[in-house]
Amino acid sequence: MHLIDSHCHLDFEQFDLDRWQILKRCQQLGISNIVIPGVTAKRWHRLLELCDHNDMLHPALGLHPMFMLEHHADDLATLEHLLTQHSVVAIGEIGLDFYSKDHDKNAQIELLIKQLQLAQQADLPVILHVRKAHDQMIALLKQYPVKGGVVHAFSGSAQQAQNYIKQDMLFGIGGAYSYQRATRLHNLIKQLPLSSITLETDAPDMPLQGKQGQRNSPESIAVIANIVADLRQQKVNDIARITTENCKRIFNI
Numbered sequence: 001m002h003l004i005d006s007h008c009h010l011d012f013e014q015f016d017l018d019r020w021q022i023l024k025r026c027q028q029l030g031i032s033n034i035v036i037p038g039v040t041a042k043r044w045h046r047l048l049e050l051c052d053h054n055d056m057l058h059p060a061l062g063l064h065p066m067f068m069l070e071h072h073a074d075d076l077a078t079l080e081h082l083l084t085q086h087s088v089v090a091i092g093e094i095g096l097d098f099y100s101k102d103h104d105k106n107a108q109i110e111l112l113i114k115q116l117q118l119a120q121q122a123d124l125p126v127i128l129h130v131r132k133a134h135d136q137m138i139a140l141l142k143q144y145p146v147k148g149g150v151v152h153a154f155s156g157s158a159q160q161a162q163n164y165i166k167q168d169m170l171f172g173i174g175g176a177y178s179y180q181r182a183t184r185l186h187n188l189i190k191q192l193p194l195s196s197i198t199l200e201t202d203a204p205d206m207p208l209q210g211k212q213g214q215r216n217s218p219e220s221i222a223v224i225a226n227i228v229a230d231l232r233q234q235k236v237n238d239i240a241r242i243t244t245e246n247c248k249r250i251f252n253i
């Protein structure tokens, strides 16, 4: 069984002490690939270096909407330059976070549009972080169509899912679906086509039910595959095979 974690912040310092041991255990669990999205320019070089040293790891580069205060005017030019120097699988993690009131919506939209344009220019998919802004995001994707991508930690409506599918987007499914009280999500996942699902941990964040307050790890992807299989009443081998195919197709890995 092969599994992919399509969204893991393995570059974060929470993994500095045991990153390589975790990767070894991932291999034993059948987790063959991990996509690491970038969040701020300051961390891009380290992320690229990490991925250079391990074939399992695939970098994406982007400016995350929750880190607006850490972004600088010349970051986009740096991103454009790095795209010509390194092979990255996506522009991400980028998006709109209208849940946190701290960050100016217009500034987020402006930054997102510039990164969608970079994705168009580089012919790359995108990894999207979207909270309380799915309809705005769908409208922007129509205006600035990209080569597909993943809506990370998707929790929108079935109707919004249909609109994302029209833009060739997949849905990142992870820890939020492990909670017993998440009945809306449990309903939603039954309505998504399996051809549109990828599995993700968002580690070190988004711990599974029962592990609240602990560091999450890409090893959880094996548990998430079982949760998705249970919720959809399908075989875990089919979930693993098809989500792995989806992820490889969208990121060309």
Ligand SMILES: [Zn+2]
Pocket: 007, 009, 037, 093, 152, 202
């Ligand atoms: Zn993330």
